[in-house]
Amino acid sequence: MFSENFEQIESLLTNLAIAGLFLLIGLAIQDVLKRGDVPKFGRWAVWLVLFLGMAGFVAKGIIQFIIESNLH
Template structure:
């Protein structure tokens, strides 16, 4: 059973690890923004860039899922 689903398990764990890294990056950025007294516009810019990176990662995953499902 494990050897049959190894690729799916590996993909799932990789995606969860990357999601965890995004969370840690977000927490680090939040801490830096608080300690640095960054203006509101700068905070919005930083969070927008972080969100777009995460959205790109999610879009890649969804596209890959649908392409592989059609094969």
Template sequence: MLSEHYELIESLMTNFAIAILFLLIGLAIQDVLKKGNVPPIGRFAVWLVLFLGMVGFLAKGIIQFFIERSLG
């Protein structure tokens, strides 16, 4: 049973690990921004870049899902 779903489990765990990594990066950035007295425009720029990176990762996963589904 496990060997039949090994690839799916591996893919899910990889995506989960990357999501946790994004969370940890976000927490580290929040801490640095608070301690560095960064102006609001700088904070906005940093969070925008982090958000766009996360959206790109999610879009890649969704596109990959639909392509793999259509190929078989």
């Protein structure tokens, strides 16, 4: 069973690792913004850019899943 589903397990673990990295990046950015006393507009801009990057990653995953499911 493991060898049959190795690619799916690898893909899932890779996506979870990247999601964990996004979480750690978010926590680091929050800490830097608090310690740097950044104005509210700057905070919004930083979080917007981080969210758009994460949304792009999620969209890529969804598109890749749809394309791969249509091929098989």
